[in-house]
Amino acid sequence: ERFSALGPLALLPLPGEYRRSVVWPVKKGTEAEWLGEENDQHFLNALQQTYGDRAGKFEKTGKRFSYPLSQVLAHKQAVGRVVLMGNAAHTIHPVAGQGFNLCLRDADVLVRFLMEQLAKSDDIGAPENLLAYEQSRLKDQQRVIKFCDSVVRGFSNQNPILKLLRNTGLIAFDVIPGVKPLVANYAMGLKA
Ligand SMILES: Cc1cc2nc3c(=O)[nH]c(=O)nc-3n(C[C@H](O)[C@H](O)[C@H](O)COP(=O)(O)OP(=O)(O)OC[C@H]3O[C@@H](n4cnc5c(N)ncnc54)[C@H](O)[C@@H]3O)c2cc1C
Incomplete structure (x- = not known):
């Protein structure tokens, strides 16, 4: 990952020795926003200039697409017998690659809550149990959200x-x- 003036630029491994996925969040309304629509050579030049030589020479690009990134946080994650999880509960900036990790920890904790109910032969969908799950996850979720936010702000x-x-x-x-x-x-x- 490179923290460039245009925005954080990350290369992620894909199957195949030399293939990489490029993730490049840029600010709305900046020159960089148009990179996705420029011709391939223009994009490759900008990519090479920004990333440098550490990953070798960028030779080809596949189809590029862009979409708005926005933080979405549900006001409530447990209501009645329903639990919101994953991006539906918290969509965060991909800058530090934390979103999916956070979802896995949520899932792990929810399973423990459900297993405890099962062990007691209690109702696994009991609203108070799901609320207790939500409460137990807030601290970790807020820590990650703050961390990603401070990386975005600090590096831009x-x-x-x-x-x-x-x-x-x-x-x-x-x-x-x-x-x-x-x-x-x-x-x-x-x-x-
Ligand atoms: C560019 C980028 C890089 C990332 N890198 C990392 C990383 O390195 N590490 C990490 O931990 N996390 C990373 N994340 C975050 C990670 O991708 C998400 O946290 C994770 O995908 C959330 O999983 P999800 O199943 O909740 O949601 P999604 O993966 O968004 O899945 C939701 C699915 O529901 C479908 N859907 C939506 N609406 C409907 C509908 N009405 N009917 C039917 N289907 C519907 C969508 O098409 C989608 O397939 C990254 C995110 C982005 C954007």
């Missing part, structure tokens, strides 16, 4: 002091032993 701000601070932070992240696993654990929800 072009203030020179902030730029210096975040570049120093990224170098520290790369070279100081122990920092990467710490951040990875935080992102996986292992240390809240």
